[in-house]
Amino acid sequence: MPQIELTPAQRREHRANAHHLNPVVLIGADGLTPGVQKEVDAALSAHGLIKIRVFSDDRAQRETMYQLLCEELGAAPIQHIGKLLVLWRPIPEKTRTLDEDRKPGPREVRLLKFSRPGTKPTVKQVRILGNQRLTAAGTIKRAKKRGPKSLKKGLA
Numbered sequence: 001m002p003q004i005e006l007t008p009a010q011r012r013e014h015r016a017n018a019h020h021l022n023p024v025v026l027i028g029a030d031g032l033t034p035g036v037q038k039e040v041d042a043a044l045s046a047h048g049l050i051k052i053r054v055f056s057d058d059r060a061q062r063e064t065m066y067q068l069l070c071e072e073l074g075a076a077p078i079q080h081i082g083k084l085l086v087l088w089r090p091i092p093e094k095t096r097t098l099d100e101d102r103k104p105g106p107r108e109v110r111l112l113k114f115s116r117p118g119t120k121p122t123v124k125q126v127r128i129l130g131n132q133r134l135t136a137a138g139t140i141k142r143a144k145k146r147g148p149k150s151l152k153k154g155l156a
Contacts, residue, residue: 002011003070003074003075003076003077004072004074004075004076004088004089005076005080006076006078006088010108011076011079014049014076014078014086014088014114015078015079015086017049018079018086018088019076021049021050021051021064022051023050023051023084024047024050024052025039025040025043025050025053025134026050026052026053026055027053027055027056027065028055029055029056030065031056031061031065032069033064037069037072037073040052040069040073040087041073044073044075044087044088044096045088045089045091045092046091047091048088048089048090048091049078049086049087049088050086050088051084051085051086052069052084052085052087053082053083053084053085053106054084054085055083056083061072061087062083063080065085066080068084068115069085069087070087073087073089074089075087075088075089076088076089086108091138102131103132104127105130106127106128106130107127107128108125108126108127108128109125109126109128109134110123110124110125110126111123111124111125111126111134111138112124112138113138126140129141131143135154
């Protein structure tokens with residue numbers, strides 16, 4: 001895969017966004033192994049913008065790793081400062097298939113029940129199913145199918 005070319009303004013923006021990030025991949029004494037490349041690829045797919053820390057003292061070796069990662073993974077080189085490498089690749093769109101017949105599943109909700117003034121409220125965990133709703137008073141009711149609001153709209 002060819003590496004992505006960025007304008008200096010885009011590179012500056014990504015560099016600013018990467019400033020607060022911690023390294024997600026660490027490259028040790030074994031260097032750039034296929035396992036490390038696989039981890040870098042997974043991190044790029046998940047995060048898009050990543051930092052990599054290389055524990056090698058040889059600057060030329062770090063530079064070749066940097067260029068090799070960008071070429072192999074189709075990433076854009078953002079910054080190489082000291083032992084840190086910053087890479088960016090756009091996050092791929094996740095393909096989802098929507099099932100039209102699927103109903104909402106159960107969800108857990110916390111309720112505060114007030115019994116008497118001056119006492120602490122009790123916290124209650126309640127499970128609400130897909131066909132139920134929670135009222136303002138804290139009771140659970142079945143969801144009603146809404147009909148027409150007026151006779152004129154219902155006839156048309």
